[in-house]
Amino acid sequence: KNEVEQSPQNLTAQEGEFITINCSYSVGISALHWLQQHPGGGIVSLFMLSSGKKKHGRLIATINIQEKHSSLHITASHPRDSAVYICAVRSGATNKLIFGTGTLLAVQP
């Protein structure tokens, strides 16, 4: 079992829908990252958070440290949001980054 689990693995949505991607982890962490990888391959860091909630444009990331869970929300989704979204945590014990397997999102017009 991976130390970082994401769900769903695949998600297809219609343009305009509200999207939620979940990340659960089993280790103590110092930070959690949400990354976006576009079909072209480039990876962009969306958020880094260790508590609470962050918002950037139509993207919102939340984390519940006690429950070891984070969610990435996309409001008013658009086809350009189609990408792989990756959750990664930094272990508080080892300082190692541990990646989830990613969620492939396809937003259809």
Place this chain on the structure above:
Amino acid sequence: DTAVSQTPKYLVTQMGNDKSIKCEQNLGHDTMYWYKQDSKKFLKIMFSYNNKELIINETVPNRFSPKSPDKAHLNLHINSLELGDSAVYFCASSQVGVFYNSPLHFGNGTRLTVT
């Protein structure tokens, strides 16, 4: 002014060859990483360098060796390439401290194909 740049973008080579991938960051970060992304898009850390010291080596074959001439550069050398080495390799950097973590910054990846 690219933050993390890696070259080449594509690398096609034959089994048994030795190749290098270069990575440079201009963010002043003190930690750089190499990741291998497999066919299932799973990112696996290979190396992490902090202030020119290897701090994490995820049991990759010793055919892979990171070389860091200074904290802005972390190059990846691969000897005796094998078919299974075909993948996309990503370089990344961040600032990591006891009380501070910065977001990860990734290069655009190098697609290595071994024939």
